[in-house]
Amino acid sequence: MKIGLLQIDIKFGEPMANREYVKDQFLKAADDSYDLIILPELWSxxxxxxRLDDIGDENxxxxxxxxxxxAKTYNVNIIGGSVANKKGDSVYNTMIVVDRNGDLVHQYSKLHLFKLMDEHKYLSPGEDSPSFLLEGIHFGGFICYDIRFPEWIRKPVLEGAEAIVVVAEWPEARVDHWLTLLKARAIENQSYVFACNRIGADPNNAFGGNSIIIDPWGETLAQGTTQEExxxxxxxxxxxxxxxxxxxxFQDRRTSFYS
Ligand SMILES: O=C(O)CCC(=O)C(=O)O
Structure with a gap:
């Protein structure tokens, strides 16, 4: 399975421009026969x-x-990062997964909102399962801050997941945490980790790139820089x-002492 993490910059509050940009990137990647392309968090x-009330996307x-x-045009599975998802009076930070036939496979709204970046003031926390199947592989899909909660990442793994996907807007200031947490999540869960972060800056933060693909032994198979790639x-x-x-x-766990 050929994986591509689309590590891009994001135009602040401009969904139409960001969609056009992402479309261009898929066109550019068209000849490279990816099986799965993953976008970053809140890419639109x-x-x-x-302004999420105005620029968020109804359902x-x-x-x-x-x-x-x-997905249909390029015959590729897409884990479409996450988008601002308006439902009634609430806005969720929602991951969207579509398969190469264009069928909607899964949605997951971020469970852990990140107070340091005021998420709790503007977003509502989700209540979805992170588990989904794509191309016969069981995935657990997570959003950014979620990776600081190993017990949440473990849940789909105990249900059979073999690959952990993370989409993020992770600040440059804590890239060391990003890389260390992701490597630990891969090793302790003996799972692949595919983690796509953005680059660039918004008025409040600079973001760290370093999107990474880690194998279940904890070895890095590919790692981004802070450039678009x-x-x-x-x-x-x-x-x-x-x-x-x-x-x-997983056989050696002593579940009578912990769950
Ligand atoms: O946990 C962190 O340091 C970053 C988390 C974050 O930026 C987010 O969840 O949006």
Whole structure:
């Protein structure tokens, strides 16, 4: 499976311009035969939180249709980062997954809102399961701050997930945490990690790039810089079983002492 993490800059509060830009990037990648392309968190609006009521997407409909068209046109599965999803009086930060036929496979709204960036003032926390199946692979999909909660990442893994996807707008100031947490999540869960971050800056933060693909042994297969790029690796999901039988962490758990 060939994976591409679309590490891009995002225009602050300009969904139309960001959609056009993402469309151009898919066209550019068209000849590279990706099986799965992953976008960053809030790729259509950025963190323009005070305007999400205006620029957010009613029930994520426009974003879903946009991603469905791209998936069908380029015959590629898409984990469409996340978008500002308006539902009644609330706005959620919602991941959208569509398969290469253009079918909507999964939606997940960020569970843990990040107070340091005021998310709790403008967004509502989700209540969705992070588990989904795509191309026969069981994934757990998460958004940014979620990776600081190992017990939440573990949940889909205990349900059978072999790959953890993370979409983010992770600040440059804490890139060391980003890389360390992602590597730990890969090793402790003996799972692939595909983590797509944005680059560039908004009025409040500079973002750290360093999108990364890590194998279930904790080895980095590909890592971005702080420039715009497609971070790419080809993975073999059978490696998960191999690693899990080498060190059988999941058989050795003492669940009568912890859940
Ligand atoms: O946990 C962090 O340091 C960054 C989290 C974050 O930026 C987010 O969830 O949007």
């Amino acid at each position: 609006t950025g963190y323009d939180l005070t 994520a409909q426009e974003s879903i249709q946009f991603l469905q068209e791209l 497609m971070v790419t690796a080809t993975i073999d999901i059978a490696r998960v079983k191999e690693i899990r039988s080498r060190i059988p962490v």
